[in-house]
Amino acid sequence: MFKCSMESLNSVFAKISANAELYIPADNCDGKAVYTKWAEGVELSNQLNTVKSPKDFFFPQVEDMMAFKVEGKNIELIDIRKAQEDFVVFGVRACDVKAFEVLDNVFLVDPVDSYYAERREHGIIISVACGRPSETCFCQTFGIDAANPGGDITVWYADGNAYWQSNTEKGEKLLASLGLESCDSAAVDAEKAKIANIMKKLPLAELKADAFGGGKTMELFNRPEWKALSESCLGCGTCTFVCPTCQCYDVKEFNTGKGVVRFRCWDSCMYSDFTKCAHGNPRLSQVERFRQRFMHKLVYYPENNNGLFGCVGCGRCLAKCPISMNIVKVMKTLGGNA
Amino acid sequence: MQKITRDVLVEKAVSLLENGTVANVLGWRKGEFDYDITPAVFTDKADIEANFVWNDFCGANFSKYLVQKTRKLEGKILVFLKPCDTYSFNQLLTEHRFDREKVYAVGVSCEGMVDIDKIKAIAGDGISKIVCGEMIEVSTVYSDEVIKIDAKDVLEGRCESCKSKKHVAYDELLGEEGDVIDSNRFDEVAKLEAMTPDERFAFWQEQLSKCIRCNACRDICPACTCENCVFNNPNSGVENKAAANSFEEKMFHIIRAFHVAGRCTDCGECSRVCPQNIPLHLLNRKFIKDMDSFYGEYQAGAEVGSRAPLVNYTTEDVEPCDVFEGGNE
Numbered sequence: 001m002f003k004c005s006m007e008s009l010n011s012v013f014a015k016i017s018a019n020a021e022l023y024i025p026a027d028n029c030d031g032k033a034v035y036t037k038w039a040e041g042v043e044l045s046n047q048l049n050t051v052k053s054p055k056d057f058f059f060p061q062v063e064d065m066m067a068f069k070v071e072g073k074n075i076e077l078i079d080i081r082k083a084q085e086d087f088v089v090f091g092v093r094a095c096d097v098k099a100f101e102v103l104d105n106v107f108l109v110d111p112v113d114s115y116y117a118e119r120r121e122h123g124i125i126i127s128v129a130c131g132r133p134s135e136t137c138f139c140q141t142f143g144i145d146a147a148n149p150g151g152d153i154t155v156w157y158a159d160g161n162a163y164w165q166s167n168t169e170k171g172e173k174l175l176a177s178l179g180l181e182s183c184d185s186a187a188v189d190a191e192k193a194k195i196a197n198i199m200k201k202l203p204l205a206e207l208k209a210d211a212f213g214g215g216k217t218m219e220l221f222n223r224p225e226w227k228a229l230s231e232s233c234l235g236c237g238t239c240t241f242v243c244p245t246c247q248c249y250d251v252k253e254f255n256t257g258k259g260v261v262r263f264r265c266w267d268s269c270m271y272s273d274f275t276k277c278a279h280g281n282p283r284l285s286q287v288e289r290f291r292q293r294f295m296h297k298l299v300y301y302p303e304n305n306n307g308l309f310g311c312v313g314c315g316r317c318l319a320k321c322p323i324s325m326n327i328v329k330v331m332k333t334l335g336g337n338a
Numbered sequence: 339m340q341k342i343t344r345d346v347l348v349e350k351a352v353s354l355l356e357n358g359t360v361a362n363v364l365g366w367r368k369g370e371f372d373y374d375i376t377p378a379v380f381t382d383k384a385d386i387e388a389n390f391v392w393n394d395f396c397g398a399n400f401s402k403y404l405v406q407k408t409r410k411l412e413g414k415i416l417v418f419l420k421p422c423d424t425y426s427f428n429q430l431l432t433e434h435r436f437d438r439e440k441v442y443a444v445g446v447s448c449e450g451m452v453d454i455d456k457i458k459a460i461a462g463d464g465i466s467k468i469v470c471g472e473m474i475e476v477s478t479v480y481s482d483e484v485i486k487i488d489a490k491d492v493l494e495g496r497c498e499s500c501k502s503k504k505h506v507a508y509d510e511l512l513g514e515e516g517d518v519i520d521s522n523r524f525d526e527v528a529k530l531e532a533m534t535p536d537e538r539f540a541f542w543q544e545q546l547s548k549c550i551r552c553n554a555c556r557d558i559c560p561a562c563t564c565e566n567c568v569f570n571n572p573n574s575g576v577e578n579k580a581a582a583n584s585f586e587e588k589m590f591h592i593i594r595a596f597h598v599a600g601r602c603t604d605c606g607e608c609s610r611v612c613p614q615n616i617p618l619h620l621l622n623r624k625f626i627k628d629m630d631s632f633y634g635e636y637q638a639g640a641e642v643g644s645r646a647p648l649v650n651y652t653t654e655d656v657e658p659c660d661v662f663e664g665g666n667e
Binding site: 028029030031032048051052061062132133134135136198201202203204228231232234235236237238240241242250252254263265266267268271272273318320322323324325326328329332 | 369370371374375376377378379398403459462463464465466479480544545548550551552553554556557558570572579580581582610611613614615
């Protein structure tokens with residue numbers, strides 16, 4: 001384990017960014033934390049988490065995939081991918097680190113999504129333990145430990161210092177290059193105990209996911225409660241777009257005037273035209289669309305991924321839903337634990 | 339702090355349900371914490387008594403729900419409306435968006451709603467309890483101390499410049515009737531107008547670049563009730579699920595602002611729900627201010643059936659050459 005003082009964190013950032021682009025959570029014009037490319041003068045945010053998740057680094061909201069040039073009866077396919085440079089994301093919380101695993105299970109299985117894979121390969125994740133979780137946090141429901149967030153390197157803030165520990169080969173290499181002072185883990189052990197204690201006091205500490213998981217489809221799909229749960233859903237995409245694990249996208253073509261560009265962009269199962277096909281839309285009402293989102297996270301995804309839930313308890317949807325309807329309310333209503 | 343208590347609203351809802359005046363009650367349902375209410379339809383006395391909420395967090399405007407609910411629900415609907423909500427209510431009636439006969443509207447006086455983000459900025463994260471009052475009492479998991487915050491210091495932005503405490507529509511009123519207020523709501527617009535075009539462009543560029551196209555502003559907006567929005571319609575030619583560049587970031591919001599111009603009542607729901615805190619209401623408010631100055635003061639929704647200046651030609655109308663200077667130096 002290594003350490004540096006909080007005051008010297010900036011010089012560590014300078015060292016990291018000398019070799020790779022570095023992104024850290026920094027406050028924007030509204031005082032909200034957003035991942036910002038580090039440069040001298042960019043200050044680390046004190047907020048618990050960013051409004052948008054770090055999913056964007058690997059799966060951006062809009063992405064050009066390929067281009068076509070059409071001449072007569074010839075269609076030429078143009079590869080417009082650019083070589084990905086190494087980059088580092090600092091300050092990722094335990095929930096969002098776990099979300100990468102959820103995304104990996106979708107994008108890195110056969111057929112591998114080369115766009116996503118390329119960025120995962122070149123990205124280094126430096127996580128930070130959560131000293132002050134929010135009332136909206138419920139990562140522990142899904143077995144995630146806010147005190148041990150993982151990633152390539154983990155950082156803990158304690159007694160005026162930042163403590164660094166590498167978890168992977170990539171992380172070890174980066175950490176070795178930073179020239180930090182070696183130390184024991186006493187302060188980190190104390191911080192972990194403090195976090196464990198705070199997690200127990202959170203309002204959602206007792207929330208359990210036992211009623212959900214693979215094999216529960218028939219039990220949950222036809223429950224009458226879906227109607228009331230979804231009755232005031234606006235059908236907007238806020239929950240899906242702030243979510244670190246939502247992974248659905250739409251693929252479209254754009255006529256540039258000189259050719260065609262195929263791009264993809266995030267889609268939302270809350271939208272009325274989601275997965276619309278030639279025959280129409282498979283989910284005609286908002287009840288069905290609403291149910292789809294939660295069944296996917298709590299039943300279908302774990303069924304297909306060895307029990308891993310598709311929610312990581314980051315709490316963004318709790319904070320941002322315009323009508324304050326969210327996965328916790330769904331779980332409590334259907335799972336019967338209040 | 340609200341002058342009228344929850345009990346008064348609960349009693350009213352229960353009595354109207356029990357005497358058969360209404361079959362449904364559109365109200366605010368208790369959340370997981372003390373601040374996250376959800377709009378809900380109540381049909382049952384016990385449910386109302388246990389879960390109906392009326393406090394400083396009841397910002398949600400129910401008017402737009404009436405478009406859908408009057409079509410779907412059996413029987414009459416009781417809707418609670420704050421003064422600003424009644425303007426949306428009237429505007430929707432003007433546009434024939436729901437059947438007035440199916441609604442029983444109860445006006446509720448309002449002292450302004452509070453913003454949880456502003457409370458958190460003072461009290462911090464980890465809120466375990468909030469008790470509303472003139473002084474809002476906030477407890478967190480991090481301290482035994484109860485933090486007291488003056489409700490007036492944490493009002494929602496739209497309530498700081500409230501335009502009316504007067505209900506312009508209701509069947510019955512709970513609490514005292516107020517007046518239309520000579521508000522300072524155009525001060526923010528004046529600040530934008532005082533900028534140079536480049537500064538103003540930079541301001542909107544920065545704000546709108548935050549947009550994630552979740553459509554929450556559109557979907558909550560009582561003036562946006564198209565059955566199929568052009569931005570969703572693949573046949574419209576402008577269908578757009580995500581902004582690919584800064585032009586598209588702006589296009590959605592500017593087109594939307596034009597489309598609701600003259601119909602927007604300035605209820606402020608768009609800015610309240612924006613997950614990225616974009617001050618979207620300023621676009622609409624600029625249009626309102628311009629229309630006021632070009633055509634004389636007009637408040638959308640102040641009465642049912644009024645003709646908005648933009649759809650009401652008169653020979654006295656301002657000439658385009660006079661309008662042209664607006665916003666330029």
